[in-house]
Amino acid sequence: MTRQIPYVNLQAQFDAERDELMPLIEACLAGGHYVGGEAIAAFEVKAAALCGCDHAVALNSGTDALVFAMLALGIGAGDEVITPPNSFVASTAAVMHIGATPVFVDVRDDQNIDPDLIEAAVTPKTKAIMPVHLTGRIADMAPILEIAARHGLAVIEDAAQSVGSLYDGRPAGSLGTAGCFSAHPLKNLNACGDSGFLTTNDADLAEQVRLLRNHGLVDRDTVTRFGGVSRMDSLQAVILNYRLGRLDEVTAARRRNAARYRELLNSQWVFMPPCRNVEFNTFHTFVIQVDRRDELRDHLTKAGIGTGIHYPVPIHLQPAAEMLGHGHGDFPMCERQAGRILTLPVNQSLNQDDIAYVAERVNDFFASVVD
Secondary structure (H helix, E strand, C coil): CCCCECCCCHHHHHHHHHHHHHHHHHHHHHHCCCECCHHHHHHHHHHHHHCCCCEEEEECCHHHHHHHHHHHCCCCCCCEEEECCCCCCHHHHHHHHCCCEEEECCECCCCCECHHHCHHHCCCCEEEECCECHHHCCCCHHHHHHHHHHHCCEEEEECCCCCCCEECCEECCCCCCEEEEECCCCCCCCCCCCCEEEEECCHHHHHHHHHHCECCEEECCEECCCCCECCCEHHHHHHHHHHHCCHHHHHHHHHHHHHHHHHHCCCCCCECCCCCCCEECCCCCEEEECCCHHHHHHHHHHCCECCECCCCCCHHHCHHHHHHCCCCCCCHHHHHHHCCEEEECCCCCCCHHHHHHHHHHHHHHHHHHCC
16 A cells, blocks of 8 residues: 655644644634734744844744845845845845845755855845755855955845754854744744744844834834835744744754655765754755656655655746846756755654655665666
8 A cells, every 4th residue: 555655744733733732822812912912022032042143023924034134224226135046936036026136146066055156246236145044954154154244245044944953053043134034834933824034133123124014113103114014913923932842843853854864865866965064954845866856756656755846947047037137057056956856755743664665765766767
């Protein structure tokens, strides 16, 4: 009988939480306070502590965190922001939304931006570097921060996939000018709807983002700058406050699953970016790089194994990016990876037998097709 290994399993997560979480949700709904209030304030304190920062601002999404970070820093039309082209589209979209221009830099074999290529992309119009901590692995920040300091640039961490990750002992979101996190339902720290937050040690930046998330209102009748609506609702804050208490458990399970894959997958056929000593990867995703990716994915689907591709079309080749003037071959590492990457299930609900089953099916595939 075919075994079923889901890529994500939010139902299993809720089943494990139901008895403790439902009374908290009921209390929130019964209290009638759905926007702002104690749950939001508590979440901001906890999120700041988790990320080793002085401030955290609760928002409606990680995308808004990116947009508001740049707006608060005065980045806009005519400015350039350096970022990789292999992220989820939100990172580039945020730059476009504020009227700035994304300047793409290719990536290393670990899928994160290549610091060796950044300096050549800096121009007099550059205002910020936006590294994306893809898969839960923090980008190589030491050289990025050095380049930024040398040129007087802000560093905006797209940390949407890296909550709880560390670089040389420092948490994601604490290394740059601002850290921008998603708490989308598929993230390691996940709400039951869209949510996100921003972290920073800059008190003025935090205050500007608080204004931007709520129409720029300093009180009910006074607007100091035009903002938007990006408030995290209280119900999501209640859920996130509870799940923050279980985040270490989630991280440990994902790291355990990733380590088991590393033991079992045949490195002759499967490339798995190694983790350096400076990295603590929380494995939002477990991405392998292989030849014959699409055939392997079909094979795994038939074996009842859910997979993903993060991401099959680089941003610079998307129809929406046509005005940026890029084409095939501009970012060869990113483009090569796009045809080889496959995301295996690594969620915390899986057990070691599940991981062994997936690894066996991957190895069996290559043993059957490779001479």
